[in-house]
Amino acid sequence: MESGGKAPSGPPKDKEAKPAVVQQHPKLLMAARKGHWTPLNVLMGATPPVVHAVPPGGLINIVIDDEEADVVDNSATTITLDVELNNVLHVVASSGDGDEFLESARGIYCKAKHLLDARNKKGDTPFHCAARAGMLKMVTHLICLAKAEGGDDRVKAALRKQNEQGETALHAALRLSDKETVRAMVHELWVADPELTRFPLASGTSPLYLAVSLGREDIAEGLHEQDPGLSYSGPNGQNVLHVAVLRSTSMTKNLLKWNKHLSKQGEQTNGSTPLHFAASCGFLETVKCLLDAEESLAYQCDNKGSFPIHEAVKEKQVSVVCTLLKICPDCAQLRDAEGKTFLHVAAKQGYAKLFPPVLQVLLQEKQMFAAIMNMQDDDGNTGLHLAVEAGILETVCFLLWDKEVMLNLSNNERETALDLSQRMRTPGVLFGLGRRVSIHKLLVHADAQYGVHSKTRIPELNEEKEEKRISDSTQTIGVVSALLVTISFAVAFTIPGGYRTDDDPKVDNIKGGMPVLVASHSLQAFIIANNLALLCSAMATISLMYAGVTTVDISMRMKAFVMSIFFLNSSARTLAAAFALGMYATLVPAAGAAVTLTVIGTTITLLDVAWFTYMTSKDQLVLRKRMGVGVALKRFTLLVLRGALACLWPYVIIAGFLAYITLWSK
Template sequence: MAAAVAGEESGEQQRLDYKTRELAGVTKGGNSALHIAADFGHIELAELICSRDISLLEGRNATLETPLHCAARAGADRIIVFFISKARQLEAVLRATDQEGKTALHVAAEEGRVAAATELMSALPGLAAIVDDNGVSPLYAAVLSKSLEIVQILIGSRSEASYAGPNGQTALHAAAIIESQEITEKLLQWKPILTKNVDSSGSTPLHYLAATGNHYMMRQLLKQDTSPTYISDYKGLCPIHVASRMGRLSIIRELISCCPDMGELVDGRGRNFLHIAIQHKRERIVRFVCKHPLFLRVKNGTDCEGNTPLHLAVKSKNRTIVCLLLENVSVRLSIVNKDGKNTSRSCNSRAQLWLNNWIYWCLKGAGAISGSRRLDHLAGENLTQPGLKKELKEEQETYKSAPQNLLVASVLIVTVTFAAAFTMPGGYRADDHQNGGSPTLAGKYAFNVFIVADTLAFTYSVQATLTVMYAGSHVVDPSRRFVPIRDFIAMAALLMVAAFAMSVYVLLAPLSKSIAILCCAMPLAFTSIFLSLWARRPFLLAMVLTRRLGWSGMFKRCVAMRPWEIFPVGNYNCFMLSRKALYLVLYASIFLLPLADVWGRHYCNSHKHSSRCSFFYG
């Protein structure tokens, strides 16, 4: 056997001369010497073995493979030609199958052995029609191996080749899976009907292309025939629904360009592709639909439960998608579903309260009504919503660790700001001074700003610490109780940064004003990013309403609503917006006023006789 592996003809010749009976020996896997010679492509050794015992050509190993299978796997076309010439029962040898029902042609197709497949097809073209135990034809196997040459050999044979694959698939399904345009082109020229064949799930090749997102192949198949785009699988999904589910915008563009009525197709639940895109949070597709004038019906289409895409967006609590839909004036806000709820009532849930409130006030600000049912009928409905207890329990778990983290942050700021109040920059005056024990830098504007900022930071952090104790109460809704704590800690942290910048400034200003100004400007720049994110929600709400209503409509809406309902955000009303605006002004003033003071004094030093200087600095 070792000589057969190495191809040592002389050593094997000696064994064959003296012990011909050893040819009957096999390995642990049941492979004979002829199997091994075919595996390694040793033509001379194979000829020698067959000259001693031709019956080995029909021998099987443990997986029921013949030496012809091994030669096909190795791509040994010379050995295949030799086996064909020596076979006593040629058709039986060529049609022999292994334990999975695969012929030698299956093996050659799987391995992409072009020469081997050519010889086998020349000997028996009918091999192309044999499928294995899994329903796989040689053509399907050749497509999966991406061998265009073997595909051409099989479909160009005198005999009709099978295109079957597993689970009812065809060779064109396989071409869609591997995304091969060349093989697809050959298959379409051979059998155009393959575009309509469905597998065991009811999927056409277009379904697979819609999932992979290859719009070039999609265009290739649509040029052949557009009718398969209307075929739905056994779940009612058409290719456009699959593309929407997977977020394949390029596929949707191709389908719409060929079939403009694609938007009217619905799945088994009556949902169009926009419903599905919202369900799977595909924001790019939602944005595309909102900008396209063709999809007016799609934007307001209802499913079997009467829900529009906006209903689903509100229920999914996706703020970006809700904004995209609200900005579009063709989206109707007050469509009522079969439960008697419109979009504003669909977000009336106790779980994730801050986000629900934000969406609710977006809808109300845009002019949505509260539905066709009496409000008292809806009053206790949220308490009996299916799955609400589980949702609230998950939210409770989310907030469980929040008090500990917030308490650590607030106490840390309390400690730092308290210590800063008794560790003044510049030190203290001597006891023999008129104001002995007072800070040396007292009276300077920047020092006064430092004291004010440190005091405010200490006050906010203490308030946050006390509020954490209140947050432990189960009486208060968890999503409400932590919002003020976050605001207090955020302002305390920002004011602590301001106090630090002012302390550095007051020490460095006499030595280097450029460095001192830089120390004020850098914290302002970095913390402004945080402030912009912190105040993002109210401004986002204003932008959404402005894009839908316009500035004039926005103004009329503000006049029509009560003042405290104009910009409600999260768990707060208009005071949330005004308070954050006040924080922005306050924080900017802490940095900008000292800089203005420095520039003013510098100006007065160079313009000593100016009336403005005498007014401000005497």
């Protein structure tokens, strides 16, 4: 036999040569796949093919002489084969379990007994291949062949061989889709080797772990019933309970009955126990089950010092956190490697929904509540520090609710919560509803103090960044401002009700060319509102002009930008009022329609005002327990009035002018 083509003589010098692989003849492979023993017998008796080192490309060209294989063309044939080709007994074992396949397997075994438990490239034996293919008769047949050769010891040695994944034929059988086939295959393997469920011995995926991970509780229970001393191991230092808590509470209970010590074993990667897994996934019933079996599990940390309650908070499992606090109240004071309690973790993540139910549980232990709320981590930060740093207003509100939360504790940087709030505020133009602004105002109103240091750490203004923000905003706001100016100017010459002509009969000395409804107070109010809207939109446009000029000082540009926003909002609200008044003046003969449209227009206009006023004032209600109901309500009322006046001042002017005109006309 000769090598053909341009196959390399050996691997490159910088790479190791792969193990030699014997390539099978195509007809041999076809016969093995079909279970045809006669051609198999003839072909296996042929001269063995030459062994070649596998080149880096993964494919080789070899020439096989088919002279003894009853090939018509007696000349040599060049064949390209995949190097992962299984040996012939593997192929027969996985292809079928009819009589012809069983006969072929026996014939192959008789010619080469070492193939019975030989491994292919993946480390699989024929037992693996037959079990994975669901060939029950073939598995039984192979077991009989092994037993005939060397008794039970030979059978056990063959069945206990593991592939590269550390799995036996039993693992392959457990992955079959048909449950009845699985049961029959497992039973057959167990009869042949009652201790097969104990492999792998040290670490790796045990058959029990695999069965539980696949959700096959009945199979898992059967494995334990057959061999109570079976292996509980799993991958990466886990045990079967790690996967059971993620699959089934009933299976978890069974495992705790079989081996209670499984609950204390941490996985190799980061030391997480089954309770860590269950808590992070939010499986409440499983958590209760584990704690009922061993309450001390709540006090066992992983390699990072994180306890189950920390993991539950990180994954936002509120019900699990509350359950842990009810069953083991002391776990509220457990600290991780950074000295953080579960409260620090929750505050840092900004998970505000956790606080109402958790605080309700903690308040049952008033003395412990104060200690927990004011605990400091290794950096000296309390939960309030971290909540302020994260910028989550809702979390800060919950922490400020109770007087037990101390506002003026300093961290290792001598910063109080107010210092952090001041430092975290972004300098420049800020919107009134910005969370950083709201947090700072709330702390100030709660009488929080700065730390004992010479200077408050206020970040410097990035002028270049602020100029870009203003420039980008002025383009959009300028379009809206110009549009409002145009509308107000056009409406001034389109009076509701139209104008009188010289041919119209004179009424109340109203001459031609004058508005028909000139004597109506609603029309007069409309004119005032429209003119005020025109004035405000013009002021907004002028302010934007100064804000967009780069030669103007940045501080003046910032003030001009804020003024433009203020006048733009006022113009929009005033224009809405003008629309409502104009509709009322036009439809006054139909009183019902006029009133309805006016009410709707006014309501829509005031919704924005009500929302803005409430959002800028509501946080003060949080302080009613800390500052007292009277003080909190007083501040809330003042803020509401100030916000309402800032939004509704155009309406005050309109009403004032209308009242003056009415009184003057009398």
